[in-house]
Amino acid sequence: MAAAEEKKAEEKKVEExxxxxxxxxxxxxxxxIIAGIIAALITIFTGLPAVIKAVGxxxxxxxxxxxxxKTSKYGLGTGxxxxxxxxxxxxxxxxxxxxxFARFGNIGQFYPGVLVGVVFMGLIGLVSGFFSNSExxxxxxxxxxxxxxMELGMAGTLALLLEISIVTGSxxxxxxxxxxxxxxxIAFMFILSxxxxxxxxNACLGPDERRERTLMVPVEISGLLCIILxxxxxxxxxxxxxxxxxxxxxxxxxxxxVVFYTRFIKTCMKECYATVGTGLIKTxx
Amino acid sequence: MPLEVVLLFAWTLVIVFLAFLACHFEDNxxxxxxxxxxxxxxxxxxxxxxxxxxxxKAISGEPLSNALYQGTAGMIAWMLLYKLEPxxxxxxxxxxxxxxxxxxxxxxxxxxxxxxxxxCGRIAAQKRFEQPIYxxxxxxHLIPIATxxxxxxxxxxxxxxxxxNLGALAGxxxxxxxxxxxxxxxxxxxTVGSIGSSTGDVHYGTEREFQDRPFGEGKRVIYxxxxxxxxxxxxxxxxxxxxxxxxxxxxxxxxxxxxxxxxENWRTLIGMKLGGYLPVLPANLPxxxxxxxxxxxxxxxxVWGIIxxxxxxxxxxxxxxIFVKWIxxxxxxxxxx
Amino acid sequence: xxxxPELIWIVVYVxxxxxxxxxxxxLLPVGGAPAAMGTATGIATGTVQIMLGAVxxxxxxAATVSSFSNNIWLVSLxxxxxxxxxxxxxxxxANVLYAFGCGVVPVSGRVAxxxxxxxxxxxxxxxxxxxxxxxxxxxxSGTVGGFMGGFGGxxxxxxxxxxxxxxxxxxxxAALSIFVANAILAAYNIRGTTEGYWDPKFxxxxxxLIGSFCVSVLAGIVVMLATIALGGGA
Numbered sequence: 001m002a003a004a005e006e007k008k009a010e011e012k013k014v015e016e017x018x019x020x021x022x023x024x025x026x027x028x029x030x031x032x033i034i035a036g037i038i039a040a041l042i043t044i045f046t047g048l049p050a051v052i053k054a055v056g057x058x059x060x061x062x063x064x065x066x067x068x069x070k071t072s073k074y075g076l077g078t079g080x081x082x083x084x085x086x087x088x089x090x091x092x093x094x095x096x097x098x099x100x101f102a103r104f105g106n107i108g109q110f111y112p113g114v115l116v117g118v119v120f121m122g123l124i125g126l127v128s129g130f131f132s133n134s135e136x137x138x139x140x141x142x143x144x145x146x147x148x149x150m151e152l153g154m155a156g157t158l159a160l161l162l163e164i165s166i167v168t169g170s171x172x173x174x175x176x177x178x179x180x181x182x183x184x185x186i187a188f189m190f191i192l193s194x195x196x197x198x199x200x201x202n203a204c205l206g207p208d209e210r211r212e213r214t215l216m217v218p219v220e221i222s223g224l225l226c227i228i229l230x231x232x233x234x235x236x237x238x239x240x241x242x243x244x245x246x247x248x249x250x251x252x253x254x255x256x257x258v259v260f261y262t263r264f265i266k267t268c269m270k271e272c273y274a275t276v277g278t279g280l281i282k283t284x285x
Numbered sequence: 286m287p288l289e290v291v292l293l294f295a296w297t298l299v300i301v302f303l304a305f306l307a308c309h310f311e312d313n314x315x316x317x318x319x320x321x322x323x324x325x326x327x328x329x330x331x332x333x334x335x336x337x338x339x340x341x342k343a344i345s346g347e348p349l350s351n352a353l354y355q356g357t358a359g360m361i362a363w364m365l366l367y368k369l370e371p372x373x374x375x376x377x378x379x380x381x382x383x384x385x386x387x388x389x390x391x392x393x394x395x396x397x398x399x400x401x402x403x404x405c406g407r408i409a410a411q412k413r414f415e416q417p418i419y420x421x422x423x424x425x426h427l428i429p430i431a432t433x434x435x436x437x438x439x440x441x442x443x444x445x446x447x448x449x450n451l452g453a454l455a456g457x458x459x460x461x462x463x464x465x466x467x468x469x470x471x472x473x474x475x476t477v478g479s480i481g482s483s484t485g486d487v488h489y490g491t492e493r494e495f496q497d498r499p500f501g502e503g504k505r506v507i508y509x510x511x512x513x514x515x516x517x518x519x520x521x522x523x524x525x526x527x528x529x530x531x532x533x534x535x536x537x538x539x540x541x542x543x544x545x546x547x548x549e550n551w552r553t554l555i556g557m558k559l560g561g562y563l564p565v566l567p568a569n570l571p572x573x574x575x576x577x578x579x580x581x582x583x584x585x586x587x588v589w590g591i592i593x594x595x596x597x598x599x600x601x602x603x604x605x606x607i608f609v610k611w612i613x614x615x616x617x618x619x620x621x622x
Numbered sequence: 623x624x625x626x627p628e629l630i631w632i633v634v635y636v637x638x639x640x641x642x643x644x645x646x647x648x649l650l651p652v653g654g655a656p657a658a659m660g661t662a663t664g665i666a667t668g669t670v671q672i673m674l675g676a677v678x679x680x681x682x683x684a685a686t687v688s689s690f691s692n693n694i695w696l697v698s699l700x701x702x703x704x705x706x707x708x709x710x711x712x713x714x715x716a717n718v719l720y721a722f723g724c725g726v727v728p729v730s731g732r733v734a735x736x737x738x739x740x741x742x743x744x745x746x747x748x749x750x751x752x753x754x755x756x757x758x759x760x761x762x763s764g765t766v767g768g769f770m771g772g773f774g775g776x777x778x779x780x781x782x783x784x785x786x787x788x789x790x791x792x793x794x795x796a797a798l799s800i801f802v803a804n805a806i807l808a809a810y811n812i813r814g815t816t817e818g819y820w821d822p823k824f825x826x827x828x829x830x831l832i833g834s835f836c837v838s839v840l841a842g843i844v845v846m847l848a849t850i851a852l853g854g855g856a
Contacts, residue, residue, distance in 0.1 A: 203403040269409075273416055276419055282415075
């Protein structure tokens with residue numbers, strides 16, 4: 001019932017022509033394919049500058065947030081955050097596996113081996129989605145939950161791999177363990193990636209939620225992530241491109257964050273019922 | 286400096302004190318932002334026609350949001366320490382004194398950013414219920430949220446710093462906790478959040494949010510969404526919640542986390558003492574811990590720790606039974622409509 | 623390449639750990655948002671959240687113990703006891719808050735008589751609610767749930783540390799990640815609130831356990847393959 005209402009509202013929105021000029025999102029399948037391909041391509045070319053990896057990371061996060069959105073719309077019976085954390089958890093395991101396989105089949109700076117982790121996490125996501133959705137087992141009965149969980153596993157793995165490759169500048173397992181895992185940077189990545197996945201829909205939850213507006217939030221959070229990862233890269237000094245690489249990443253992060261944050265807040269203030277300086281509440285009838 | 290067992294215990298007490306502060310302020314901060322479980326009522330209120338002036342800080346459940354603040358602060362503190370500690374090799378505490386507050390300040394900024402996106406996003410998604418964004422509510426709550434969050438994060442990052450340097454502080458760096466500072470901050474962030482949400486929220490959700498309903502009953506389903514919107518004078522905002530909950534809910538929550546940290550650390554330390562692992566550490570104990578290292582004393586220490594833990598578990602079960610019996614006898618069956 | 627027994631142990635322990643996590647999450651009394659309003663029995667937070675809080679507390683102690691002991695049972699039990707103490711203190715203090723802060727007594731909403739202490743329940747319950755607080759039987763169920771969850775988490779952590787040769791930070795994050803997936807399957811199965819082992823929802827538990835088994839086996843195989851790719855087991 002609520003879902004049907006929401007759909008109606010969405011259609012109305014489309015007819016009204018959204019005032020926001022931000023026209024990025026294609027539909028969910030297209031977004032998944034585009035983001036997946038771009039992120040996967042950027043992941044396997046490890047020698048790229050950090051800024052380009054950051055672009056791939058943003059795509060992966062937008063994909064994740066979109067998956068979370070289309071699943072959580074139907075009500076999960078537990079908070080929205082749980083599915084985002086699941087995506088991040090799969091991402092960490094998948095990233096570990098991808099890193100372990102990175103040294104197989106590489107050609108120079110080109111590591112297609114990492115995609116093994118992505119594929120396996122897609123498989124695990126599919127299995128967990130099947131068990132959650134199947135009538136015989138948990139029976140959540142959410143349309144296309146299997147696909148959404150698969151996408152979450154894959155996109156989470158890609159995002160984590162890109163973050164790791166930004167900080168270490170390589171996909172060498174030992175380097176990653178000493179620089180990311182044992183220093184605890186992984187804890188920060190874990191939680192901020194999770195936030196980038198579930199915070200957008202969780203923060204915009206409500207009957208008048210709008211996809212374009214929601215999808216600005218993962219981009220904004222990725223900007224924050226870029227800033228802090230840039231500092232980490234600067235301090236660890238692992239970039240093959242010297243200190244300009246992290247500096248560029250920080251500037252990129254700041255620009256992305258400022259643009260999308262101000263745009264999101266302005267959009268919210270424009271699209272809400274009213275934005276008033278102060279005021280009393282309606283009296284109870 | 287040789288290993289001083291008394292210093293180990295003393296630092297543990299400092300950690301417990303910090304834990305008490307951390308969870309106290311965590312609960313208060315979540316009440317000001319109306320986060321976590323009671324937020325469902327603030328979210329529901331406009332749908333049942335109750336437009337309100339509460340702050341809707343739906344960052345996520347408290348465990349994850351606190352893991353965010355503390356993990357971020359721990360990460361930034363680690364970066365600063367990485368750069369600053371080589372500058373003062375003889376007195377590393379100087380680096381910590383600079384690094385931890387700076388890191389926590391940066392994390393407070395991030396906290397505010399997430400709070401703004403959550404509040405604006407949620408209110409904008411309630412357009413059809415005619416809930417406006419009140420700018421004075423929006424701006425006025427950011428500083429209280431950030432300052433309370435600052436105190437929580439500061440305490441947790443300090444705990445993480447002490448624990449990741451516990452051995453060094455007590456005289457032998459081989460006793461440091463094997464986890465790095467950001468990881469410890471992340472772990473205690475999750476714990477502090479889950480405690481704050483499971484105990485502290487009760488006082489806010491059951492009592493303060495429905496204060497015009499009778500005291501002494503669970504809040505019935507028909508009340509849901511009909512939150513108390515009027516303060517002692519004027520209209521209630523989320524800031525009015527904090528002084529009330531600071532009198533009982535928050536200290537009790539702080540006590541919970543303090544007790545957990547106390548029992549966990551003392552159990553391990555006393556186990557190490559009884560097992561004979563302290564005060565003389567094995568000479569071949571490596572500086573960087575490896576999992577394959579073990580001694581008979583170490584195993585005995587683990588056994589004693591588990592035995593003490595089982596005694597504590599049994600004591601809590603009995604204590605809860607006595608408490609439930611006593612409070613039932615004291616209050617009696619439900620009276621009222 | 624021959625598969626060494628250590629590699630099989632990784633899969634076995636990760637599977638057991640994941641299933642224990644799923645089972646433990648079913649045993650925890652979770653009240654969710656209604657419990658924060660005193661409308662439902664249990665701990666006033668979500669399944670995943672309280673399970674994570676308990677397990678990381680256990681993992682902290684397990685990590686300390688694993689730095690001076692290499693016995694898998696000692697490390698796992700240390701983690702289990704840590705998680706149990708965390709859950710117990712939380713449940714007890716929640717009772718204190720309900721009693722003194724809100725004036726309600728712990729009472730179960732699903733049964734008329736407490737199955738363990740035989741104390742009557744219905745007379746103490748507010749009408750139109752589903753119970754409140756953490757009564758005795760719920761407390762015991764939560765204790766067992768915390769113990770199982772903590773044991774599972776620490777077991778997984780130790781398997782990753784000892785057999786897969788991960789470092790401490792890597793092992794704990796990977797163990798936490800696999801654990802989260804299992805706890806979430808349990809949370810989907812519970813859907814909202816549960817009181818523990820006699821709750822009608824507990825009968826659905828085996829279905830989630832099958833799902834948890836498959837996901838954990840796959841995760842264990844992933845870790846095993848990663849270990850092989852990195853150059854064999856311990």
